[in-house]
Amino acid sequence: MFDEKWRFRDCPWCGLRDTELRKISTFGTPRPDGGIEVYTLCSCPRCAKPISFHHNGQNESPPELFGVIPEDGEESRPVQNLPENVERYYLDARRVLDAGVPDAAAVQLRRTLEAAAAKFGHEERQLVKRVEGLIDDGLITKGFGDVLHLVRKVGNLGAHATDERVDEDTARAVLGLTTQILRNLFEIPHVLEALTAEAPPPPTEEQLEQDLAGSLQTSFEGEDGSPPS
Numbered sequence: 001m002f003d004e005k006w007r008f009r010d011c012p013w014c015g016l017r018d019t020e021l022r023k024i025s026t027f028g029t030p031r032p033d034g035g036i037e038v039y040t041l042c043s044c045p046r047c048a049k050p051i052s053f054h055h056n057g058q059n060e061s062p063p064e065l066f067g068v069i070p071e072d073g074e075e076s077r078p079v080q081n082l083p084e085n086v087e088r089y090y091l092d093a094r095r096v097l098d099a100g101v102p103d104a105a106a107v108q109l110r111r112t113l114e115a116a117a118a119k120f121g122h123e124e125r126q127l128v129k130r131v132e133g134l135i136d137d138g139l140i141t142k143g144f145g146d147v148l149h150l151v152r153k154v155g156n157l158g159a160h161a162t163d164e165r166v167d168e169d170t171a172r173a174v175l176g177l178t179t180q181i182l183r184n185l186f187e188i189p190h191v192l193e194a195l196t197a198e199a200p201p202p203p204t205e206e207q208l209e210q211d212l213a214g215s216l217q218t219s220f221e222g223e224d225g226s227p228p229s
């Protein structure tokens with residue numbers, strides 16, 4: 001049976017923390033052997049995306065969970081490997097944008113970008129200067145330069161009492177841009193690092209000579225009974 005406790009979790013789609021998922025329905029899917037697999041479909045109260053729980057039958061007690069689709073975990077975050085304060089601003093921005101408050105989202109996106117640039121030592125007062133600094137460092141590609149006007153637009157938000165309003169389309173555009181910048185800054189280097197760590201470094205000349213000497217010795221001694229390599 002479904003356990004109501006399972007509904008309290010992080011949304012694997014939008015990252016909303018410790019939310020209470022809405023229960024939509026419980027249904028069975030037929031197996032070829034005549035049995036039934038039981039699922040309960042829930043949805044996130046913020047992004048409305050579906051989360052399915054695969055569990056034992058409605059009359060079976062205690063409740064047993066076989067799996068959740070999509071699975072929780074690092075992979076399900078919109079951008080991986082973000083520093084904590086950057087992630088907090090970024091997820092807040094997504095949350096308020098989904099709640100229909102683009103102005104507030106733009107302010108959170110500005111904070112996201114400010115905090116991200118600060119991690120790389122760019123702490124200029126103007127956001128646009130920080131982003132230009134990241135471009136100069138080669139940390140974000142030149143193509144992003146075309147969208148500096150978007151950055152400029154959100155850069156002034158919250159700084160003056162007479163803020164201009166940001167509409168939903170602009171806020172979504174800035175969100176898309178911010179997501180790309182964050183991937184460039186934090187996710188891609190992390191993935192590359194992991195790949196390099198997995199692949200052993202190329203052998204040095206000295207190591208190659210040693211290996212050669214070692215394999216010659218093995219082939220003469222035939223210690224392990226394996227054919228000489």
Ligand SMILES: [Zn+2]
Binds near residue numbers: 015
């Ligand atoms: Zn969600």
